[in-house]
Amino acid sequence: MTPAAPTPIEDLLAAPLGLRERKKLKTRRAIRAAAFRLFTEQGYDGTTVDQIADAAEVSPSTFFRYFPTKEDLVVGDEYDPVMEAALRARPAGEPVLESMRQSFLPALRQIVTAEPEEMLLRMRLMQENAVIRARSAAEMIRTVDLLAGILSDRTGEPRDSLELRAVVAAVTAACGQAVEHWAQHGGSEDVVTLVERSLDAVAAAFSA
Amino acid sequence: MTPAAPTPIEDLLAAPLGLRERKKLKTRRAIRAAAFRLFTEQGYDGTTVDQIADAAEVSPSTFFRYFPTKEDLVVGDEYDPVMEAALRARPAGEPVLESMRQSFLPALRQIVTAEPEEMLLRMRLMQENAVIRARSAAEMIRTVDLLAGILSDRTGEPRDSLELRAVVAAVTAACGQAVEHWAQHGGSEDVVTLVERSLDAVAAAFSA
DNA sequence: CATCAATCCGAGAGTTACTGTCATAAGACG
DNA sequence: CGTCTTATGACAGTAACTCTCGGATTGATG
Numbered sequence: 001m002t003p004a005a006p007t008p009i010e011d012l013l014a015a016p017l018g019l020r021e022r023k024k025l026k027t028r029r030a031i032r033a034a035a036f037r038l039f040t041e042q043g044y045d046g047t048t049v050d051q052i053a054d055a056a057e058v059s060p061s062t063f064f065r066y067f068p069t070k071e072d073l074v075v076g077d078e079y080d081p082v083m084e085a086a087l088r089a090r091p092a093g094e095p096v097l098e099s100m101r102q103s104f105l106p107a108l109r110q111i112v113t114a115e116p117e118e119m120l121l122r123m124r125l126m127q128e129n130a131v132i133r134a135r136s137a138a139e140m141i142r143t144v145d146l147l148a149g150i151l152s153d154r155t156g157e158p159r160d161s162l163e164l165r166a167v168v169a170a171v172t173a174a175c176g177q178a179v180e181h182w183a184q185h186g187g188s189e190d191v192v193t194l195v196e197r198s199l200d201a202v203a204a205a206f207s208a
Numbered sequence: 209m210t211p212a213a214p215t216p217i218e219d220l221l222a223a224p225l226g227l228r229e230r231k232k233l234k235t236r237r238a239i240r241a242a243a244f245r246l247f248t249e250q251g252y253d254g255t256t257v258d259q260i261a262d263a264a265e266v267s268p269s270t271f272f273r274y275f276p277t278k279e280d281l282v283v284g285d286e287y288d289p290v291m292e293a294a295l296r297a298r299p300a301g302e303p304v305l306e307s308m309r310q311s312f313l314p315a316l317r318q319i320v321t322a323e324p325e326e327m328l329l330r331m332r333l334m335q336e337n338a339v340i341r342a343r344s345a346a347e348m349i350r351t352v353d354l355l356a357g358i359l360s361d362r363t364g365e366p367r368d369s370l371e372l373r374a375v376v377a378a379v380t381a382a383c384g385q386a387v388e389h390w391a392q393h394g395g396s397e398d399v400v401t402l403v404e405r406s407l408d409a410v411a412a413a414f415s416a
Numbered sequence: 417c418a419t420c421a422a423t424c425c426g427a428g429a430g431t432t433a434c435t436g437t438c439a440t441a442a443g444a445c446g
Numbered sequence: 447c448g449t450c451t452t453a454t455g456a457c458a459g460t461a462a463c464t465c466t467c468g469g470a471t472t473g474a475t476g
Contacts, residue, residue, distance in 0.1 A: 134343050135342050137346050160392065165385045166407075167409050169381035169385045171413075173380070178370065181370045181373070205303070205379075206415065207411070
């Protein structure tokens with residue numbers, strides 16, 4: 001395209017994504033898009049990996065190179081790093097509950113506003129399909145492990161502190177219920193408000 | 209065996225388990241016993257259903273008649289009815305937290321004292337195997353649904369009350385962490401104490 | 417005791433998710 | 447342009463299920 005003269009500025013701009021990387025990202029998106037379309041048309045169980053691969057114009061082998069399992073199309077734990085960063089950014093002396101609240105809320109807001117229809121589809125699949133539900137629940141366990149690890153590092157508590165893990169698990173579960181409620185009402189309510197309601201309810205139940 | 213004279217008393221006593229039912233229970237136990245033995249020897253993933261069926265001297269077809277999936281050998285939700293009964297027996301006006309505590313504790317104590325080694329194996333498999341972990345987590349969701357349903361019926365709240373579900377989920381998660389802690393320490397500590405510690409920690413975190 | 421209906425079981429074929437290997441084609445790079 | 451790396455596709459294979467069907471076992475009845 002451009003003459004042979006090297007253009008470092010353009011290189012730097014293009015560097016984050018070489019042609020190869022761009023193509024990979026594109027096929028990854030194509031696979032997921034084809035899958036979600038087929039899922040809405042035929043349901044999750046009614047759609048085979050071969051069909052998805054056909055629709056995305058890749059071979060089944062390639063499908064499994066991009067998504068190790070069919071479930072991974074739906075679950076996706078790409079939000080954990082966001083919450084991890086947010087949690088690490090909280091001040092050291094802050095109470096655990098407040099740190100978690102301030103980490104969950106921005107992450108949730110971002111997810112819900114960025115791609116609400118995809119999130120709704122995911123939650124719908126989670127309700128309908130036992131396998132997806134199970135995997136999502138397992139992801140929540142992963143999240144609890146992650147957050148408890150970060151917090152224990154920060155406070156110097158042992159990594160398997162029952163007390164810390166209990167708090168993290170309880171808060172995460174309450175927030176999860178808020179998200180589920182959000183999804184079951186079609187995403188019309190404000191997630192932040194729902195999370196606050198959840199946490200307030202837990203506080204009320206435990207302070208009585 | 210006995211003379212032809214009809215013996216209604218014996219009939220009534222034998223009624224709960226006819227020959228057929230007894231046989232079914234026996235093969236069910238045989239399958240599970242064989243499976244657990246093979247699991248400890250070769251691991252969960254290293255054991256095929258065919259091997260289990262062979263060891264239990266049944267056909268693979270029969271295996272799937274008794275256990276719809278291989279995971280069902282391990283997860284088993286036979287404790288939900290116990291908790292359900294306990295929860296329904298609680299007085300109507302009691303706070304949710306107290307009702308749950310008084311329902312969880314006896315059930316847990318029973319599970320842990322009745323067959324501790326089996327429970328430990330289950331928890332160990334849950335740690336090691338992602339599929340089992342996911343299924344167990346899904347069972348916890350089922351439990352939350354069940355308990356929230358019972359409690360909402362009792363208090364007249366709507367069945368999908370976010371507040372109620374958040375509290376139930378938080379308490380269940382905290383208790384789950386207690387059980388996990390119990391298992392990770394080889395079952396040497398007292399479950400009841402661990403549950404109390406968990407719930408106290410949540411209370412402390414939310415009352416600050 | 418004989419029989420009949422319900423139910424349980426085993427055999428076999430088929431589907432699907434996933435794994436591993438290998439040859440080939442397409443980008444990266446000097 | 448040549449080479450080297452890497453992505454891809456074709457293929458074979460495994461394991462967890464699902465479905466169906468004929469035969470055996472059980473439990474009730476005449």
